[in-house]
Amino acid sequence: MDNEKPMQPAIRQPLGFWTARAGEAIRNRTRGALAGLGVSQPEWWVLHQLSQHPEGIERAAMVEVVGPNESLEAIEIAIASSASKGWLVESGELLVPTEAGFEIFARAAGLQAELQAERMHGISEEDFVTTITVLQRTIKNVGGQAWHW
Template sequence: MDYSHDDAGLARQPIGYWAWAAHKAAVTHIRAALAEHGLTQPRWWVLNQLGDADGEGRVREELVTMLKGYLDVGDSMEPEVDALIGQGLVTQAPDTRLRLTAEGHALRERALGGVTRASADIHDGIPPEEFVAALKVLQRMIHNVGGQAWHH
């Protein structure tokens, strides 16, 4: 792949296009890896957050509120949680705490392998310091135009 003709030419490229193209390619690749396990990206987010909760689970409302900010899913996280409960992958206690079932843990572990592989594909040939520099540039651009972004 020819990444550029010259740096001056690259400096004039539209960031909106390249940010969109990178987003589309990366998200499509990750979603394909998740689809191999019958998961959508929003359902993966729920499983992954619950898997990181050390068995304590998470209060449904807090989890849904936190995940609303991921890639503009809006209020559509409630049906995703309900679908995972319906599949027997998540349980909800009377105190509204959500927890993974044994099947949910197993699926999360299998899917994690695919997500890890997809992430490695995306990062292939990019030294960590270049990745960090790219993120800092994007963060600064977001700040410059008064945008908001968050991810941990």
């Protein structure tokens, strides 16, 4: 930690505080790095789904899968901006990736791999899995719901 002030033992620390701070830090780092490529994070989510569906994906399916990451409005804006940047074309209800979309996806995917390696520095795969499992259980324990593809 950069903060040199003494803290309570981890067992007495508030989970909500740390999950919020972790989320903010990860989001800020990711969004800043992607911005260097001219890609917003919601556009990245759209590009990622298009990479999984090179033949195209229905708009409603895209919004359903990506929607939990952000507001539905932000996803619609990301679809529109991706289209205006030439990364996808709309063919009826299908969103179809373009060659430019595949190219920017490849660049952004490489960056995302670098960011994941950065986030995982000093963290074992086992600790990572435990953390995700604990967070999922905590959400369930407090009556929340969450899902990620």
